Amino acid sequence: MNDVLDSVTNWLTVPEAAEELNVPLGRVRRMLEEHQLIAARRDGVLKIPAEVIVDGEPLASLQGTMIVLLDCVLSEQEAVEWLYTFDDSLPGTPMEFLLKGHKSAVRRLAMLLA
Template identity: 50%
Template sequence: MPDLVEALGQPLGRVRRLLDEHHLVGSRRDGTFKVPAVFIVDGHPLSSLHGTLIVLQDAGFDDDEAIDWLLEPEDTIGISPIDALLMGRKSEVRRVARALA
């Protein structure tokens, strides 16, 4: 969490709120809580990530599954969903995510 607080330049309480409200997502796979760096752009959570995380949550994904889906190449998109979000293709990513439900 200290690295995340530093990367975002926000107090710990605000960072926890960003996680609780699904503006960011992280995982504790190896004992240490981590948020993929690609989810943070210019010191802020990627703006299109929030809605996409809500769609994935509605589809039944837990945090680990959502992270995996965002980072792995998706055949229907042709690249990883996070790369598509970074390119501004949020509608396409969310359409594919909705189809997963």
């Protein structure tokens, strides 16, 4: 089985993310609950893709995009996987386009899931 999250090359544990963001562990957990950050279980450990922390801050476009995906009745895990799944209409992964600053194109595509 091909796991789309295998394309993520650098994962951070919650304590590592707290250090990277220079915030307490509880704040990272709150950022995850509020969808400012995303995470997935990797080898049984909750991990955050390092690329969603940009210049010491959560990727600004991530929270709104996650809310759109969750409103489309995806689970958090499915939403994270969708962000890393190649889409011909972009072309690339939604995460690649978020990182390039193209949140509108990604959110339009996400709304088609509803």
